[in-house]
Amino acid sequence: MGDIEKIAASVASLQESFEAHNYICSEQIATAVFLAYQLRKPILIEGPPGVGKTELAKTAAEMFALPLIRLQCYEGLDESKAIYEWKYGKQLLYTQVLKEALDEVLQGAKGFTESVKRLHEFGDIFFSEEFLEPRPLLKALKEENGCVLLIDEIDKADNEFESLLLEILSDYQVSIPEIGTVKAIAEPPMVFLTSNNTREISDALKRRCLHLYIPFPDSDIEQRIVAARIPEVPPALRRQLVEFIHELRTLDLKKQPAISETIDWARTLVLLHAEALDPKLVTDTLNVILKFQEDIENVTSEVNSITARITK
């Protein structure tokens, strides 16, 4: 616990610690994590795909040495998959097994009313924690030393699901009708939500979160990211390839290359023992950074001029 506090004591120490875990982050990102920890607030992270939104949560978990609990959102996700579910199978099995025991219990009971009364004495055995299957959100609340809860791609879930999240996000608790309210045991989880902005997130949800927008990094930071991830890349090549990617991002593409593509490309170039970019090399490896045939075709004609601009 002390460790976490030490790391999260200031923005600078956070940034350093992220860097030690190979996650190069801007001051803005570190500030957001700092505030999230200090104010005990969830962070909603938005940005184009592949800028390291999910990675941020993963690295934070690693850095704070906390378990990471991840909830991947998709259309149709509901409380039975996200919060809890009753173990119907177990309940049914037990009723079958206990059928005989039931006969014993009911032996000697006169009439229907008395039987029901006796049954009532056993309470709601079948709706106790024994029969409760916790799903990610409930699990996160039950972690004793706190955890990092990653709710990934919240924009993929339905509108109604957002409302389900409101309680857990603002009060770190969930209400289960049959049992009552389950609160975070000791330390509330650190919650990261990510969104690719395929639809607008509701105001109610946004209000409860800090908001962090991660854009594509500037060339400087991206070079450092590449250096941290793939140290084998020679510095000159590193600069060239990052600048090439930055040029590509200014073009009108169907899918812009993200950081993950930059890293893949760097890895490829290292495998090919490249020392510097040249048009042929770029054309041959274009399919690593561009994922649509249309984009590849569009860029191929530009490769010469962009490469010339960068290697001059």
Next chain:
Amino acid sequence: MTMDRTISNFIRALRNADVRVSTAETLDALGAVELVGYRDKAYLKRSLATVLPKTVDEKDTFNACFDQFFDFQDVRGEQSDSELNGEQSEEQDAEDSESGDGEGGSSSGEEPKGKKKKSKSKAKKNNLYEEEEEADLGPGEVTNPKSSLGQLLMANDRVELSMAMGAAGEEINVRDIKIFTQKGLYSRRIMDAMGLPDLNREIGDLRTSPHVPARRLGQQLKARRDFLREQVRDYVEKQFLLNADVTGKRLREELLRKVKLSNVEHRNFRLIQEIVYKMAKKLSALHSRRKKIFKRGALNVPRTLRHNMSYDGAIFDLHWKSVKVDRPKVFAICDVSGSVANYARFMLMFLYSLDEVMPKVRSFAFSSDLAEVTELFNRNKIEDAIAKTLRDYGGGSTDYGQALLDFKKNCLDDVDNRTTIIILGDARNNHGEAHAEVLKEIYDRSKRVIWLNPEAKLAWNTGDSEMRKYGAYSHQVEECNSLMHLERVVGNLLKQIA
């Protein structure tokens, strides 16, 4: 306390700039400020940027607001005490020192050395935009100003001056400022209230005066008046930031909702788009509740019991509650010829902004020949798709008959009793064959045919309008030429679809 007021003032400014900030977020901001402090401005900005704005657009607005607001704070809070006094006397100083060694201007008091230097550069800058023909009159005596504002300026008392400014502001109700274009007006009114006309007259007189000390006074008064103008502008700017509310924008939005869409000017397209989006969101919220109850995870008890009867009542085959909703379809057929293009633009925008609640929309555009543009909308952003549609299919003279025939040929088979067809057009067929019988066929097969006509009802059936023929085979005929109409029509549509 004062800190808190700074933040709440800032939040007011943000709200005026249309960033939505709730009370909860205000509290968060205060929490963040407590942690971060005011010392490091960049740090403060980064911190507040995670707490207050919640979309990318809002972040941009936030950045602009922050820079403006806290820059302002600096000038007002820290420097201003010495600034005005200093600067004014410095101006004189500068004039003095420029004009040679000083006996010292008669009105400027003794200044500390350091300040003089700073002032000199400033005054020089000031002089840059002074008219060139300013004669060098040298130092020396100046006469005393007669107008009250002149006296105030020459008295060089900052407190009194800003009090006068405040009083003038109150007098003309500067707090009522609503729209940014009013800034100039209000600045002027404040200056007038402070006695600018008198001062101007006096300056005019002085500058033509043969008497040198009087002309010197004229010059000085002029410089100070320009400086005062800056001050007043700043003051109004701040009042605008704090007091203007969104009514200005709301007013414009209100107007745009009612204005005829063909009259919307190009520069307002963006705003209209925002309004369309807002309306669409409202409708979405209204109607999304009725969406499917599918895969709720609830046990369907009767069904389960029924199915398990054959197992002697031992329940293992579970059945869940699920309701499948058939997806109704909407076909939008838009006339995109010159006269109707603008309406088509906004209707398509509306339909596609509703994709969350609107079932599958297929859209068709025609002026003479009909073409399906659904793909175009799926692939591109709404604005781009609309632009492309208008470019590729717009223009040309309308031929409704041909369009209907095309529709019949290509997709009449897809029309079934769950299909709603919206036709947007003025039904002006250039005296061509109307082919109303095709519309009848469509009418018989579909759930509804809705004809939206952008012309006023009075103009229907006049000239080459075939509205009567087509109207007979539509379930609903509506006049539709403003956003308000559009909202109503689409709202009804959603009700019927659900």
